[in-house]
Amino acid sequence: MTEDQLLRMATREEIRQFYHEEYKTREIPKYITKNIHRREFAFDRIGKGPRDRFNQFRELKYLERTIKAKAPFAAYSSVALYDDPTKRSGWDGAEMVFDVDAKDIPIRTCNCKQGEVCPECLEQAKEIILLIRDNIQELGYKNIHYVYSGRGYHLRIQDPELLQTNSNFRTELVNYVLGAEVPELTGELQHFIIPFGYSKIYTNWFKYTINHLDKNKKYPGFSKNLKNDIIKRKELVNKNQWGLVRGEIKPTRYDKITRSIAGIHKELCDTKVSIDLKRILRLPSTLHYKVSMKCTAIKNIETFDPFDDAVPNFIAK
Amino acid sequence: MKTSYLNPFGQAALNVLKNFGNITRISQKEPHINEIITNTRNQDPKKIDTIQELCYEKIRYYYTRQANNKTSGYKYLFSQALEEEDIISTHALLQAAAITYGTQSYEADTIINTITSILDVKLDQTTDTIMDETLNEYIDIHNTTLNDIILLINNNEIKLNELLLNKDKLILTYDDFIREYSEYLQHRRPENMYQAVCTSMKKHLLRALITEKLRNYMKTIENKLKQIEPATIITEIGHQIKKIQNAEQEMVIKRRYGKNVNFTSFDDDNPTKYIPEAFPPCVQKALHGIKSGGRNYCISLFLTPFLSYARLYPGVYARHIKNPKITDMDPTLTITEEEIIPLIYEAASKCKPPLFQDQPQEKQNINSKLGFGEGEIKYENSGKTPWYTPINCKNIKEQQPGLCTPCQDCKKIGNPLSYYNRKRKLLAKSGGKG
Numbered sequence: 001m002t003e004d005q006l007l008r009m010a011t012r013e014e015i016r017q018f019y020h021e022e023y024k025t026r027e028i029p030k031y032i033t034k035n036i037h038r039r040e041f042a043f044d045r046i047g048k049g050p051r052d053r054f055n056q057f058r059e060l061k062y063l064e065r066t067i068k069a070k071a072p073f074a075a076y077s078s079v080a081l082y083d084d085p086t087k088r089s090g091w092d093g094a095e096m097v098f099d100v101d102a103k104d105i106p107i108r109t110c111n112c113k114q115g116e117v118c119p120e121c122l123e124q125a126k127e128i129i130l131l132i133r134d135n136i137q138e139l140g141y142k143n144i145h146y147v148y149s150g151r152g153y154h155l156r157i158q159d160p161e162l163l164q165t166n167s168n169f170r171t172e173l174v175n176y177v178l179g180a181e182v183p184e185l186t187g188e189l190q191h192f193i194i195p196f197g198y199s200k201i202y203t204n205w206f207k208y209t210i211n212h213l214d215k216n217k218k219y220p221g222f223s224k225n226l227k228n229d230i231i232k233r234k235e236l237v238n239k240n241q242w243g244l245v246r247g248e249i250k251p252t253r254y255d256k257i258t259r260s261i262a263g264i265h266k267e268l269c270d271t272k273v274s275i276d277l278k279r280i281l282r283l284p285s286t287l288h289y290k291v292s293m294k295c296t297a298i299k300n301i302e303t304f305d306p307f308d309d310a311v312p313n314f315i316a317k
Numbered sequence: 318m319k320t321s322y323l324n325p326f327g328q329a330a331l332n333v334l335k336n337f338g339n340i341t342r343i344s345q346k347e348p349h350i351n352e353i354i355t356n357t358r359n360q361d362p363k364k365i366d367t368i369q370e371l372c373y374e375k376i377r378y379y380y381t382r383q384a385n386n387k388t389s390g391y392k393y394l395f396s397q398a399l400e401e402e403d404i405i406s407t408h409a410l411l412q413a414a415a416i417t418y419g420t421q422s423y424e425a426d427t428i429i430n431t432i433t434s435i436l437d438v439k440l441d442q443t444t445d446t447i448m449d450e451t452l453n454e455y456i457d458i459h460n461t462t463l464n465d466i467i468l469l470i471n472n473n474e475i476k477l478n479e480l481l482l483n484k485d486k487l488i489l490t491y492d493d494f495i496r497e498y499s500e501y502l503q504h505r506r507p508e509n510m511y512q513a514v515c516t517s518m519k520k521h522l523l524r525a526l527i528t529e530k531l532r533n534y535m536k537t538i539e540n541k542l543k544q545i546e547p548a549t550i551i552t553e554i555g556h557q558i559k560k561i562q563n564a565e566q567e568m569v570i571k572r573r574y575g576k577n578v579n580f581t582s583f584d585d586d587n588p589t590k591y592i593p594e595a596f597p598p599c600v601q602k603a604l605h606g607i608k609s610g611g612r613n614y615c616i617s618l619f620l621t622p623f624l625s626y627a628r629l630y631p632g633v634y635a636r637h638i639k640n641p642k643i644t645d646m647d648p649t650l651t652i653t654e655e656e657i658i659p660l661i662y663e664a665a666s667k668c669k670p671p672l673f674q675d676q677p678q679e680k681q682n683i684n685s686k687l688g689f690g691e692g693e694i695k696y697e698n699s700g701k702t703p704w705y706t707p708i709n710c711k712n713i714k715e716q717q718p719g720l721c722t723p724c725q726d727c728k729k730i731g732n733p734l735s736y737y738n739r740k741r742k743l744l745a746k747s748g749g750k751g
Contacts, residue, residue: 051675138482138484139463139482139484139485140462140463140484140485140486141485161464161467165467165470165471166471166690166691167690167691167701167702168470168471168472168473168690168701169467169470169471169477172470172476172477172478173477175476175477175478176477176478181476181478183478184478184479185513185514186513186516186517187513189513189514193505194510194514195501196481196483196497196498196501197480197481197482197483197488197514198477198478198480198481198482277691278678278691
């Protein structure tokens, strides 16, 4: 099967077929079904975004009936729990989410057109979500779940101490985990001199980003010369010869690179999703009609392959 | 040096308060204050002989520092010899602001900033041991987790990446540092690395803990106000806070613009009435509403920052004020609520379909772009998110090309706000409004 056949938009008829013939609510993860009555559900009924909002389902069977009857273009559930989801009142905590969308990765190595995805950038999205996972675990968070969204990955953290945090904390956590700010260090210290704490996280992402820069693409904050200069020294970066890299590029220009790199890091995931305390996310088990892939709760992220595990029957056949 | 030099809420500081006696003493002459000031190195004599006057001097110091002017005349504020007076005056200022204006007021913020700006200098003069002892008055420095201080991050008192964390444990002591990281320090002196990495973190943390305590103390005072009549002297200090604020703000403007403060009607660092004739074509278009597809961008991302900055801080790109908050320009939020929001809402209602009809949540998004986070337009919410600066022409052309119908005046202009500022001045020159 070619990529074109795999990641194409589903027709209205195929969407209906999917929900009538193969849709199963048992594929909705337990962390959603156990408090289904406290979540907001939303539907995209005409393919123009989730305009049918503020829905509440007291039991899973009612949700199933609605989804099968509506055969929506997309279905969503909130990351937040409410006393009354129909009014989004009585907010009682929200999962913390990292949303990596393959089409929005600023350092994609594939040649996809804007807005499109391919197996290569989907693989890169997974790579990024795993690096985020490592940094999250470094902070001691354990209750982590993954969802393949159709065009990327969601990482949902449900540790109780995180659920009640506000947008300030979440912004800080995103910046920390993504290395989205240049470490503020005293004196002559540089990020690469300190191989632990936040400096280590920033340095690891720095390496990742440099290794994925393409000399034929443009990146915000990088002039052509600056970009080529750092790409040329990729091997030195990989060998941790940081002093040499900084010396050759010159400290002022190196500082500019550190700032621009931090800017790229911030774009690796959709920050708005992470800090939004009332966000709705694509519901695992439903169809992402724009790419004809199933939004899938992932049991084992290491072995998960969307082209084995998230292809709906109407495509597989 | 004692911990009470830094911490106005530790046991030593509380003992000072307990033994101070009647609050009216703060207005009584204490000649030794003046003596200490005179004897402080490099300090010109000042006639300050009451704790009450010391309170006012602290606020003046804060504004002097804010204006980036020399603060060498205030060295005595960091003298250990005035430690007791310092503690009493800190508590008096906090009580006065909480009682007279409430904890969520501009005045309360000024007092918090006053106290923390003095604390910053003291932290730089403090030894590691005193810092550890003071930290221990708030947390267990051997055993503190991220969860223990999560509120400090929630409340924006400290940044997560300023902390050294191993799993969720905060590494604060030298012993913990060596235990966790010695393997990485083979070619470096561990003591130096500890100093370089942990000392500034400990300062940030202590500052955050004390600031949080200052806010909580004010809340307690505000709540007690329902049961207890405040002392007259505290109310008097409260009224004086506002007087000093006004006088000092006027001085800041005069220092910035010279004596003839009214030399121009284009004081772009302060709220300025709208000149609709000077709005660029894109803004004029957006004010008439947009069709479905570009409404969110047009109203929330484009119009909201433009209208708020054009009215409150048109000179934002001169960067006289770093990371401004709306309440820096409009402390009472009257202009925001009575002029800016109605204009944005009117444009939203002219969209097809009206924006809030199918997307009521966009109102919250607008508040967020104005810097109020997820909350309502209230003083206490200001600064929860950044106050979005106006989008530049390049971005508009990329994201919403239909909005950009450039006129002759758009040439060489990169941002609609720059257009507006230039056009206002041109109109004024040609005898129009300005």
